[in-house]
Amino acid sequence: MHTAPSVEAARFQPPSWQAILAAHARIAPRIHRTPVLTSASLNAMTSAQLFFKCENLQKTGSFKIRGASNAILALTEKEVARGIVTQSSGNHGAAVACAAAWRGVPAWIVMPKNAPVVKTKAIEGYGGKIVFCEPTVTARQETCGRVQRETGAHLVHPYDDDRIIAGQATAAKELLEEIGDLDAVFAPVSGGGLLSGTCLGGKGIRADVRVFGCEPERADDAYRSLTSGTLQSLDSSDTIADGLRASLSPRTFAILRRLVDRILLVSEEEIISVARLVWERMKIIVEPSSAVAIAPLLKPGAVASLNLPKRPDGGAPKLGVICSGGNVDLSSLPWK
């Protein structure tokens, strides 16, 4: 049964600004301050001024190291002593394996057996121990629970965790610190950790910045949850955006209901063609999940249909995009 918003709000207070500042101070010495790139050709195609926060160039190849390192570096010696366990479609797993290595403890990564080889290899490269399971939310949770019981490892959930959300918030915080007058920020949504963090980190710097979540049509639980007002889940998905196959949790749903402006959907074809466009024009490798946050802007008339307030300077809208990750298997490109 759906819980009324006020009750949810009381249950799930989002991480405070203080928690986000503490996260940023904790992780900044360990991670990259990723560049913000622009592209004249993508600006021309979208009739906007786009600013790409390149978390694909982040350590471990995605933003996930922000939340994972915040959570793991904050643990006490006792909490961390028997290692870390998590479930992940890949990028969070690599981030947890990397941050666990920083703490000198083992990491068990539960991941769906259809995860890309490049992501499993990356996890092994950081010393993570992979435990495969069926590609369903249920199987992931069960396997994760079993590993936790067997090893005594500390669970670091990929998104249903305030320390993770506070860590992910630092990407939008850095973006807004650098481009202070953005009209809106776009981020992909899966479990909602990055999107919740983007709302908190972005609006923390500029209260009236709009935040749009972007989601594959084939994994549209956040869209359905936000439009229906009731948390919807997705037991499995085959979207090419392999980082976006999870569903919101009650915690991220509660945050997004209050803070996100809208969810925008994109087709598989749009994801693939925009990923290729970004590789060709911007010379950066973005994974399909990243293209999901760019593709809505390239639909005809998309930027005008956002109904953003006119800018005081009369210029085209200034839009930030969180390029979430760049982990792609180069021997199996999405457009082949």
Next chain:
Amino acid sequence: MHTAPSVEAARFQPPSWQAILAAHARIAPRIHRTPVLTSASLNAMTSAQLFFKCENLQKTGSFKIRGASNAILALTEKEVARGIVTQSSGNHGAAVACAAAWRGVPAWIVMPKNAPVVKTKAIEGYGGKIVFCEPTVTARQETCGRVQRETGAHLVHPYDDDRIIAGQATAAKELLEEIGDLDAVFAPVSGGGLLSGTCLGGKGIRADVRVFGCEPERADDAYRSLTSGTLQSLDSSDTIADGLRASLSPRTFAILRRLVDRILLVSEEEIISVARLVWERMKIIVEPSSAVAIAPLLKPGAVASLNLPKRPDGGAPKLGVICSGGNVDLSSLPWK
């Protein structure tokens, strides 16, 4: 016949520091200040601290816009009135087409008929008019001369031009401004414009920084010229590093003889495997010509064999790399 160094030096005074400062002031409002990226995994593989100046993320996808825009923006209205002509294996052509469009004049680009399709498309995208010729230095020069006579266009040579060299110098200048205590800088060498500029821009900020030119074994004219002391040329080459098929000119040879520390050679296999490594680990698209400047560092024991002075801080050598470009045909990857 080879001219004695002192006579050459008198004929070819390199661009002054004032000329480089003027170039930088002229082009900075038009181009990207490209990011300097690092990679923990490439550091570990090379036992060095590497700093990648990402000109692959530059406007037009390569450093070439620095020299081309400096040369073209500096022309008088009269000089530019009948347009620009140049010869190019691709990246300089795109840069000239782009900078000519900024001046509102036509650009004719003479290029070898075996140039990658992605590069010809890019030139057409900037409004450049392509004139194909045989893939030899002689054919390029003849065709270029013919177009010049027919149109009255102003010739902007890809490297045998002080304004081009001064523009290319701004990449190393920015790199050294950002990472002031580099021990050495690595850049690919073809006609020698970028490498001459790297010597001038790098040593202008830090007089004792070493500069190494990097060249494919299959297009080793700079190596042979510098080791023999006599300008050698290359009438054609089939190296996969399609940006490095030109030869030094007397002007760049004179500059490099005095300023470059050494030329390092790499095989075709090394170029391809290092390009792929950079895509995978750094999530940036570098073309084979860029990989040429990284590949020497990945040979076993390479960094130690450079005999760099010990750092005062006792740390691993700090090495800058000019990642020259990122224009690759995604439907025909070098490792397939």
